Amino acid sequence: MDYPGLSIHALKDLLVAKKVTPLEVTEALFARIDTVEERIGAFITINREQALRRAEEAGKQLERGEGGVLCGIPMAIKDVVCTKGMRTTAGSKILEPFIPPYNATVIDKLEEAGAIIIGKLSMDEFAMGSSNENCAYGVPKNPWNREYICGGSSGGSAAAVAADESFASLGSDTGGSIRQPASHCGIVGLKPTYGRVSRFGLLAYASSLDQIGPLTKDVRDCALMLNVISGYDPKDSTSVNQAVPDYQSALTDGLKGMTLGIPREYFGEGLDPEVEAAVKNAVEKLQDAGATVRQVSLPHTEYGVAAYYIIAPAEASSNLARYDGVKYGMRDMDAATLMDMYKKTRSKGFGDEVKRRIIMGTYALSSGYYDAYYKKASQVRTLIVRDYQQAFAECDVLVSPVTPTPAWKLGEKSHDPLSMYLSDVLTIPANLAGIPGLSVPCGISRAGLPIGLQIQGAHFQEEKLLRVGFNLEQRLDMKGRKPDL
């Protein structure tokens, strides 16, 4: 039996029925990793011994009829989420020696549910990038075609799940970093509502935009993972104290009575015809499931990227000030003065894109420029929020492409940051407004690269997103399609 190829819910049924043990599953997963990882490069750190030990413990729990909803399910996590005792680098040289002394809240929650954390996954340094090419530990490849990017910044997470090296993963999404790689790798990825999931223990990039979310093989797994990680956390004062529904229970309801909004600005210039065709086909399937469709407008969509590339670097310049060689991470030991130590440590530890964004952010916040850049961008952010409010008065969810094109070739945009930034035009607005966004596979291009459908909803409407995603999945029959590795 191909255990690594299973979804979490299918595997869970086998585990509970005692047809397989967590140890057998975990060993099978490591065998899979040994076979394909050399070609994919999704991992930064693998912790075999601990994983196998935990798998044995999980086996005993299941024997006794105990264990949480993820008992005995092995998975790896984006390397930006703190794991106690397991190295956490954020894809950066500056954190090469960092062993967190505590778990992020989401890791505590996964482990309480019985999940086995087997390792940490590749990412763009400090989550800054759209291709995972800005990683100090190597560049993961797209499992569907290894000459192409897997997307970013949660590229390792998407590649690992798509290549059956992890049953699911967690990523972080600041401007599309879960949805975009999920789309490029043909899996499901959800950016929850800002505040739905605790950010405690997430290494901060842009705190008003960052959100942790699941990357999974199907929508049911996504709902399951979201239930495990959601909820108020006293350690994150921006998390929201609002009841967490059972996200799995409404999945199978049809879409009768639901209105899908098609934002016309998302179908403009630069949209790949194959992406457009796949999305239109998906919309038809959703209509077959009972949904009605109407055109809506989000007039400020085209300003999202510009606002984002002021706000996110501004917040990053402040957040990344903590990496100074004093408390954790690397230090340039030869520096004679404190100032020299700060500068040499940061200059050697950070990669080019991170330096660029720190400088951009510091500049945008600096005296004399604040009003022209940061304040202006924050005002445009308000207009984007209002666009969504108006749209959600007319429809339940918005459906659109996740990205204007399928994955591009490795190296194609790495020397032109602006062209890379512009590829995030359809995912950034959700972060600016704090709303949830789901990416679900909806097609494969003629070149064999996956295409995703983005479903956005109002704050805390994850149930609707997942229901639409589930209905699409049932009607498209994409689940059998896997990369050939």
Next chain:
Amino acid sequence: MNISKEEVAKVANLARLELSEQEVIEITGKLDKILGYVAKLNEIDTKDVVPTTHALAIHNAFREDVVRPSLPQQEALANGPRQNGEAFVVPRII
């Protein structure tokens, strides 16, 4: 030009980054292009628009000010590149 080499060098210093001459030239070129693009925001009239700094309407998340267990000193120091068991050690300041 939207930004000069001198401005990049000045801001790099504020951000505690040491850049080579080559890096300054490269970053100036790329930032110039990015700033040129973000100037697009000036097409929109934002007079009287209240800025958004936070996506949700959460204000003043207060909690009781009570002593709770925290990270033990040795664990807090463990990741320090240089420490003496009581404090992080840095190059002499005074």
